[in-house]
Amino acid sequence: MFSTLDTIVAIATPPGRGGIGVVRISGPDAHRVARELTGRETEFQPRYATLVTVRLKPDTTSEGETPAVVVSASRRTNSEIDQAIVTFFPTPNSYTGDDVVEISAHGSPVVLTAIVNAAVTCGARLAEPGEFTLRAFLNGRLDLPQAEAVADLIDASTPLQARTAFDQLNGTLTEMIGAIDRALFDLIAQLEASIDFPEDGYHFADPAEIGDAIDAIRQRTTALLCSARRGRLIREGFTVAIIGKPNVGKSSVFNALVGARRAIVTAVPGTTRDLVSETVDLEGLRVTLVDTAGIRETADIVESEGVSRSVGAASVADLVLLVCDLSDPSTLDGLLDSNAIVSNSNIGDRLKAVPYSAKLLFVANKADLARTWSRKDAVEVSATAGSGMDDLRRRIVRALDVDLQADRPAITNLRHIALVEQGDRALQRARSAVLDHGEALPEEFVLADLQEARGAFEEITGRRTSDDVLAHIFERFCIGK
Numbered sequence: 001m002f003s004t005l006d007t008i009v010a011i012a013t014p015p016g017r018g019g020i021g022v023v024r025i026s027g028p029d030a031h032r033v034a035r036e037l038t039g040r041e042t043e044f045q046p047r048y049a050t051l052v053t054v055r056l057k058p059d060t061t062s063e064g065e066t067p068a069v070v071v072s073a074s075r076r077t078n079s080e081i082d083q084a085i086v087t088f089f090p091t092p093n094s095y096t097g098d099d100v101v102e103i104s105a106h107g108s109p110v111v112l113t114a115i116v117n118a119a120v121t122c123g124a125r126l127a128e129p130g131e132f133t134l135r136a137f138l139n140g141r142l143d144l145p146q147a148e149a150v151a152d153l154i155d156a157s158t159p160l161q162a163r164t165a166f167d168q169l170n171g172t173l174t175e176m177i178g179a180i181d182r183a184l185f186d187l188i189a190q191l192e193a194s195i196d197f198p199e200d201g202y203h204f205a206d207p208a209e210i211g212d213a214i215d216a217i218r219q220r221t222t223a224l225l226c227s228a229r230r231g232r233l234i235r236e237g238f239t240v241a242i243i244g245k246p247n248v249g250k251s252s253v254f255n256a257l258v259g260a261r262r263a264i265v266t267a268v269p270g271t272t273r274d275l276v277s278e279t280v281d282l283e284g285l286r287v288t289l290v291d292t293a294g295i296r297e298t299a300d301i302v303e304s305e306g307v308s309r310s311v312g313a314a315s316v317a318d319l320v321l322l323v324c325d326l327s328d329p330s331t332l333d334g335l336l337d338s339n340a341i342v343s344n345s346n347i348g349d350r351l352k353a354v355p356y357s358a359k360l361l362f363v364a365n366k367a368d369l370a371r372t373w374s375r376k377d378a379v380e381v382s383a384t385a386g387s388g389m390d391d392l393r394r395r396i397v398r399a400l401d402v403d404l405q406a407d408r409p410a411i412t413n414l415r416h417i418a419l420v421e422q423g424d425r426a427l428q429r430a431r432s433a434v435l436d437h438g439e440a441l442p443e444e445f446v447l448a449d450l451q452e453a454r455g456a457f458e459e460i461t462g463r464r465t466s467d468d469v470l471a472h473i474f475e476r477f478c479i480g481k
């Protein structure tokens with residue numbers, strides 16, 4: 001599956017049109033393919049921008065025709081695709097570690113596809129998604145967290161996400177895991193010596209010393225795990241569901257937060273039937289807003305399904321915005337009992353089904369109309385006039401309770417978090433084995449736990465990762481990355 005022996009090609013820039021588009025070729029034949037594509041007699045100078053004319057191979061200008069040995073002047077002109085800049089990065093100093101050629105042509109999908117097809121005719125193979133980065137990993141140019149950081153950096157939708165991904169690409173996490181691994185290695189070596197050479201006095205590996213050493217390693221794992229929740233939220237973002245009775249202005253609040261007329265707004269109660277979601281950047285946090293159907297008892301089966309979906313969306317959200325209408329006190333009815341959304345009314349019952357582990361933010365909309373009620377804990381806004389929206393954004397971020405000023409977390413990815421937890425549990429077991437046995441240190445037991453911990457950390461960096469895990473990680477990438 002993971003062959004690195006052939007030469008791969010793909011468009012590395014996003015689909016669509018632009019000033020420049022880049023075709024990337026990587027592998028042992030990259031340089032030859034580039035020379036054939038450009039009809040160049042001499043070698044490309046490494047890491048120099050060289051202006052070239054890219055052309056189709058003569059025998060590919062018209063399909064099925066006998067390849068012409070002598071190319072006429074007009075045929076040669078016909079076969080020219082574009083003027084481009086070629087940059088050649090010889091192995092090992094390239095992105096993938098193989099020979100890499102990047103052809104920067106004009107950013108037209110037609111031109112770029114023609115260049116890719118021409119490269120295939122010259123012997124290159126179309127790259128699989130993530131295959132360039134996979135090669136970088138297999139060639140030791142990046143470790144696994146760094147390869148994963150490439151995908152995160154490309155996917156980032158807020159500056160904070162981009163910075164945390166860049167830290168990981170720079171090796172912050174790699175360095176922390178490396179330090180843990182080195183400490184574990186020393187400890188394991190000491191215990192193994194104690195088992196293997198008891199007569200040399202190693203036998204008396206001091207339990208207190210071993211215990212202290214494990215504690216020191218656990219300090220590092222605990223620190224990593226402490227920042228993990230914040231890291232995961234920065235990377236994956238939050239879901240905020242907008243809930244309330246029909247016609248209170250949920251879709252209007254949603255549109256105002258998104259900054260576009262994304263959801264349909266009408267004066268007819270029951271306008272929204274399905275969930276509508278959109279991702280926005282709120283003070284650096286990636287937030288997926290979900291607009292929902294107004295909650296009421298209804299005989300309409302479409303609306304009723306919509307109401308069920310609203311309840312479902314509220315139950316999985318990190319934060320629920322409960323929207324009510326300041327001009328209509330009945331929009332509060334049955335929704336709130338002191339601070340929680342609980343009541344005996346039918347509507348309240350539907351909402352009672354929502355496990356409100358999620359936080360709740362109370363939004364009083366239509367502040368531009370005559371006020372019929374007020375609540376201290378409500379954020380007053382007018383979605384149509386735009387008043388109070390900045391305050392609402394701030395309150396949402398505050399309610400999500402992420403400290404944006406704190407240091408950027410080193411660990412953000414669920415796979416890494418699970419493995420650090422696994423390593424930490426093994427360390428805890430090793431620690432209790434040391435404690436439980438006092439002076440008679442059960443080296444074998446402690447050793448087995450420490451080895452398991454080490455295995456988990458090596459799985460993070462990719463030193464011990466199965467093909468399945470790799471395939472899963474690189475599936476996330478798109479072609480050309």
Ligand SMILES: Nc1nc2c(ncn2[C@@H]2O[C@H](COP(=O)(O)OP(=O)(O)OP(=O)(O)O)[C@@H](O)[C@H]2O)c(=O)[nH]1
Pocket residue numbers: 245246247248249250251252253264265266267268269270271272273292293294295365366367368369381382383384385
């Ligand atoms: N005056 C005023 N009218 C508003 C405001 N927000 C929404 N409206 C009006 O209220 C009506 C309902 O707005 P929507 O945003 O569709 O309400 P909704 O809660 O999504 O309604 P459903 O989807 O039917 O549950 C529309 O006529 C809006 O123009 C506001 O802040 N002030």
Ligand SMILES: [Mg+2]
Pocket residue numbers: 250251252263264265271272292293294
């Ligand atoms: Mg609506």
